[in-house]
Amino acid sequence: MTDTKNHSAAGVPGSLEGRVFQPASFAELAEAVEQAFDYRGDVTVSLKSGESLSGYLFNRQVSGSDSYLEVFPSDSSAARRIRYDHIAAIAFTGEDTATGKSWETWIAKKDSERRAEVDRVAAEAKTxxxx
Structure with missing residues (x-):
């Protein structure tokens, strides 16, 4: 699968944000769709017809030649179904809202908050x- 990195300031290390996948096979396309499904931001699906559709990928069905994905377009309230065989590329164009929100980051934040609370209570008790 060809992966072209967008080297703009929007690219975030450790995130798919700014990346473009141009799958060369059905397996690569299915993998790119799975990554887009797990992505917490908008994607842009480029179709072989030349049309592009940006929005949130909320569903996909992999069943051979009947495989499709479903997107809530950014500019419409109606969901749109796109067959896999119509897809030329998938770009991760929206902000990755999950970046930096790993379990480890959450644990470190909570640990820091607990230590600050202990220090606050101890200072109050000394006072x-x-x-």
Whole structure:
């Protein structure tokens, strides 16, 4: 699968944001669609007809020649179904809202908050003469 990185400032290390996938086979396309399905931002689907559709990929069905994906377009309230065999490329164009929100980051933040609370309570206790 050809992966072209967008080297603009919008590209985020460790994220698919700004990347473009031009699959060369059905398996590569299915993999790109799975990544787009898990992505927490808008994608742009380029069709072989030359049309492009930007929006949030919310569903996909892999069943051979009947495979399709479904997108909520950015400019419409109606969902759109696109057959896999009509897709030329998938670009991760929207902001990746999940970037930096890993479990490890959350644990570190909570640990820091707990330590700050312990320090605050200890300082308050010292002020009252309890400690």
């Amino acid at each position: 009252r003469g309890i400690l």
